Amino acid sequence: MNKEHKDLSNAIRFLSIDAVEKANSGHPGMPMGMADVATILYKHFLRFNPKKPNWINRDRFILSAGHGSMLLYSLLYLTGYKSISLNDIKNFRQLNSICAGHPEYHPNSGIETTTGPLGQGIANAVGFAIAEEILKKQLGKKNINHKTYVLAGDGCLMEGISHEALSLAGHLKLKNLILLFDNNSISIDGPTNLAVSDNYKKRFNSYGWNYIEIDGHNERQIFNALKGVQKSKLPSAISCKTIIGYGSPNKSGTASAHGSPLGGNEVALIRKKLKWNYKPFEIPKKIMDEWRKIGKKASKKLESKKIKNNKIIQRKKNYENIYKIIREEKQNYIKSMEPMATRKSSQKILNALTKKMPELIGGSADLAGSNNTKTDSHKIIKPGNFKGNYIHYGVREHAMSGIMNGIALHSGLIPYGGTFLIFSDYCKPSIRLSAFMRQKVIYVMTHDSIGLGEDGPTHQPIEQLSSLRSVPNLNVFRPADTIETFECWELALVDCGSPSVIALSRQKINPVRKEYDIENKCASGAYEILRTNQEIELTILATGSEVNLAIEVSHKLATQNIYSKVISVPSLELFNLQSDRYKREIMNETKHKISIEAGSTELWKKYVEENGICFGVDDFGKSAPQKDVFKYYCLTSEYMVTQIKGMLDK
Secondary structure, three states: OOHHHHHHHHHHHHHHHHHHHHHOOOOOHHHHHHHHHHHHHHHHHOOOOOOOOOOOOOOEEEEOOHHHHHHHHHHHHHHOOOOOOHHHHHOOOOOOOOOOOOOOOOOOOOOOOOOOOOOHHHHHHHHHHHHHHHHHHHHOOOOOOOOEEEEEEHHHHHOHHHHHHHHHHHHHOOOOEEEEEEEOOEEOOEEHHHOOOOOHHHHHHHHOOEEEEEEOOOHHHHHHHHHHOOOOOOOEEEEEEOOOOOOOOOOOOOHHHOOOOOOHHHHHHHHHHOOOOOOOOOOOHHHHHHHHHHHHHHHHHHHHOOOOHHHOOOOOOOHHHHHHHHHHHHHHHHHHOOOEEHHHHHHHHHHHHHHHOOOEEEEEOOOHHHHOOOOOOOOEOEOOEOOOOEEEOOOOHHHHHHHHHHHHHHOOOEEEEEEEHHHHHHHHHHHHHHHHHOOOOEEEEEOOOHHHOOOOOOOOOOOHHHHHHOOOOOEEEOOOOHHHHHHHHHHHHHOOOOOEEEEOOOOEEOOOOOOOOOOOHHHHOOEEEEEOOOOOOEEEEEOOOHHHHHHHHHHHHHOOOOOEEEEEOOOHHHHHOOOHHHHHHHHOOOOEEEEEOOOOOHHHHHHHOOOEEEEOOOOOOOOOOHHHHHHHOOOOHHHHHHHHHHHHHO
């Protein structure tokens, strides 16, 4: 190993060591072990521009092993990104520092995605690579042609999401995807052989990947491996055999180097062993200059090729086009007014949208025919052929969600993907990260209640809506009919700072909105859809297919001189954002309130309060025809009218 390389790598190591020591918290072992690989990557291969971090044709570097975040922060600081200062590094893991414990996505920073939950970065990277291939077809190879590098560890490869994502990547032949495997054979509990005996070469080869094994501390081997995969026709994995905590006399190669500070005495010994005779956070000018040259060299390469942001074809946010499409489809539907499952309503609007929105990339986890996510205007993305706008993800719900995050993060593409609402449990970690990163990812979740019938408790979502509604910055939509479905899609598409879940029915639903209105009433989250008298004594709150049931209840009560209003609640999240005055108008007109939703009642209790009834399902469902299941759980107008009369008579 030549001295220059050693010095550059040690700068990463000691910034990482010193930051962890100062914070008295963190993971020094991985940055110490992968410093050599990262140095070669940034010095010789990675195309980036510290002055233009959002340059669209840059190579992406994803740190899936997010616990080793100091590796990334050190690289960004050393190469000259203004987003990371030395002071930021000194404040590693401190309140409001950009150098958080695990990388957190910041636009225009060089931090491409939020990682920490292991394996997520791998799925994100697959999404980045898919987006690159799609845009290459749409915008031309001269404008889009780059690599996605993802650094993953043993833990990432243990997680199930990695199997799902890597399998799809191999199937699609994502040739510009390169995985750097930090193969140090150490996990938190100790040696990985406590839990894993995988043959990684056979595993990756079975996925359809190239697999190369190297010494992750050998400068020449690292360089040759990275050079060798540049023109690969398949995705490539480079297994870098490294020593965790490299340079530590007493802790290297052990679990003790993984997730805690090394301690002052050990750090002193490391400085001595690696001949780093400098104070904490001190980078000698010569070494710093060399790192900054790497950053400037990368920028000059880009300038010499005359590839600049302003020459890239950028799509404009044309929300007016979306509004126009939605209005036209609303008008067309009002003419027919046919009962329709909202999953079919969703397909109807998607058919119109996909014809005019090339940035809309659809997909499903092997449920296209059930989710109705695929339309006549879709073209399927196939292995090696990305001239399309629809992805068959296979039975890979978790990976699909993580991949969609990567697609959204890459550029201006808008991904949506479908599965059953019950399987949102498989998607949840990635949905949470969508919300945390404020990405426009749309989750189409069909078969939204016990209304799916015979498939029974394993497929009938009960607590899923409540669970999803508890996620901050996530819009959960449950439309009541076709018109509401159109409006919910509009809201999902124009919201720049939140992902959306659109929960849709399997069964047909009678229309509740029967007149055209240019206004998007769903935008308020809750609105009055029926009133049986000017003076009322009951407020009925309902969502989705149960809005029809609420209307039926309201009319039956009116025949007995009990008058009410029905409030459709397509989105509790949007309703909660409304003014206090509006919320009072909706909620405080009557003393008595009831809620109707064919799912968990727990969340509704705070809206209904003590003078009301929550009708729902607090069980796991039943396998039977839809009508029988609703009757079993007392979700019938006859039962509800009796219960409401009893409540009002008290």
